[in-house]
Amino acid sequence: MAGAVSALFLLDIKGRVLIWRDYRGDVSAVQAERFFTKLIEKEVDPESHSPVAIDDGISYMFIQHSNVFLMTAARQNCNAASILLFLHRVVDVFKHYFEELEEESLRDNFVVVYELLDEMMDFGYPQYTEAKILSEFIKTDAYRMEVAQRPPMAVTNAVSWRSEGIRYKKNEVFLDVIESVNILVNSNGQIIRSDVVGALKMRTYLSGMPECKLGLNDRVLLEAQGRTTKGKAIDLDDIKFHQGPFDSLAACQGNVCRLLIPYHLRCVRLARFENDRTISFIPPDGSFDLMTYRLSTQVKPPIWVEAQVEKHSRSRIEITVKARSQFKERSTATNVEIELPVPSDATNLNIRTSMGSASYAPENDALVWKIKSFPGGKEYMCRAEFSLPSITAEDATSEKKAPIRVKFEIPYFTISGIQVRYLKIIEKSAYQALPWVRYITRAGEYELRLI
Template sequence: MSFSAVFILDMKGKPLMSRDYKGDLPSNCIDKFMNIVLEREDEGSVSPILKVEDITYMYIKHSNLFLVAVGKNNPNASLIFAFLHKLVRVFQEYFKELEEESIRDNFVVVYELLDEIVDFGYPQFTDSKILQEYITQEGQKLDVAPRPPPAVTNAVSWRLEGVKYRKNEVFLDVIESVNLLVNASGTVLRSEIVGAIKMRVFLSGMPELRLGLNDKVLFENTGRARNKAVELEDVKFHQCVRLSRFDNDRTISFVPPDGEFELMSYRLNTQVKPLIWIESVIERHSHSRVEYMIKAKSQFKRRSTANHVEIVVPVPSDADSPKFKTSVGSVKYIPEDSTVVWYIKSFPGGKEFLMRAHFNLPSVEAEEDEGRPPIHVKFEIPYFTTSGIQVRYLKIIEKSGYQALPWVRYITQNGDYQVRTN
């Protein structure tokens, strides 16, 4: 399940640095890597996994670098690619930009990181906040080995002990993105909600937090019928959440990392009523001009408001002389993208607005496209969730007994939100 070595190469395949963890590979094994990559590209076969005899190369490209993990036989590919991407993030947090120059300028730090992050080919902990406690940017080593921070040795490896704040606060954001595809006749072809609960934690000590949601499974298990309960799918938690506790009684209990992190994500495959309904009428006149009439209607409650709404309408690439008329907002023609963007700063619920656009077309008749690109809609609705998910409580328990302020915010925004016009 482990790998044998890590190499960082420039774009010509020249090794900038490497770390051999097991000593079971030929010393020149990386010399073959670039030739194999070039051969596969010439053949039109590009794969991030290359196998030659009993040696497997797994690599990612970043900026002007190759990061390559090499192992024997069949190493765990998903684990290794997750490690390589995490390694990129750690380097970026240390050096801001990860490129050939930053590697050359920080050899000592990179070697120290590779030694701490991996042990005998097995990835260990990769939390840069913890690493920065004892591997400094300057890369200077002490004569006496420093004592590792408590987070490396205790059960809560994602949080340091002794964190102190004058004001203890927790900010929790429930953010939902709506993915929607509607055909020209108004039928919803695809819809789903992708949600995430993101937190910013500024709490002293080692607090335990307990989060309660209007979870359908919880209410059913406890015999409490609720109309507004939500059935979450594909739930993924941050490593700090006690999964056994959640499996037993659906309680989300955790000791949080300090600062910003994503506590959980979820998905709901459900029929979503389009929050912003778009109707379009497109008329071509003798191939000399084209007119658009776009009607937008907000289909959410009047007490909610969508902010920064953008309705992106595709137009012919040869259109010119734009003229616009709208009852609200502003309209801008972006010729390099062949689109018109109708921007509405504030779109209250239950409202309907109209925009007309007129373009001249060249006198030479252009062929009618078989299919027009869809209209895209962008928006953000604060204090609102499409799924109806609610934070029922957020309890903060810390042995010193301090008082902390929890702040909860809900946001719904567009994901891949498309409306076809034909």
């Protein structure tokens, strides 16, 4: 006889235990958390489609129905096919009793659920799975969901992330395309890490139940349509779309994040995007992140910083810093801040800059150079002289390993070249809506090593 399961868990879409039945006493509720962690890992792996996961000697077999996960945990070697068939039979029985199996029906009928689980499985072995037989001796009244009275979503246009009846005197949409540049440069001036993380942040003030369509200069879409654009087309990686109240449950699969939630709880119609790369959605009211993405290709650092250290004596050091903007002249970086590490025992600092201002920040053991406005194609310099205790001067400079850190923001500029080709708002009342688009590039983890 095949091995028995240890427990059966009913989980909500966030992995929280709704109901669980322990049959053998050799697992605990912690197994549900471990299962959900493994489930997210399986979603990340595009080659993994198995309904079975194994972790630390425990086998997890599961199915999903609506917004509920049905999962068994077993320490013995079970017949996976028979257990998965059993879980589907459990779904059929619950639907017979409650009309529909959802999180709500489980919460409303937990007494009946426990009675059914006790009869359907004994000491981890499947028993009765026919609803008609079970209904002969489990006659506890069950709350049946009134599914038939629910109008379909296509008729009511009701969505979980947006309320009905929203009204604004002025209909507007604000879209911010924000990119963070992550750069790591070694002491030889070689870029050893480079990527861009982007986000499309929206603020919507729209009446009714509008349908929005967004077009980007996405290479896959443009090539499929045989179209060209004035700028360059880009390749977006690790795309993740808005998921309503379930943002923490996204797991990337291939280039598009697949979510562990039903399609009707997503803002963006993922199936349509996968089919023709169209970003179509009914927006939530107010602020939300429509999409995040990443570009792993090497990028040219917008601001390049070089530092030269000269030792005039054992107790006197001069540092020359050059900062060069490597973007086009029509753009301007604002609030540039370059943090240069200096020894903790530096004294008598003498600082000169060709642009901006610099000061010593002893709490950070650093020299901070601030430039309020840094146009493209410009180069500025900063020189700093300081003294060290003569006894420890050589050791102090050789042990300093903190990198140069750079902060900046470049309005109306994206380093990836992403462009919003169009943003359409369609609503049955045919009102005119004003879309506003803004581009911003910021420094993320932007570091240049000295040694």
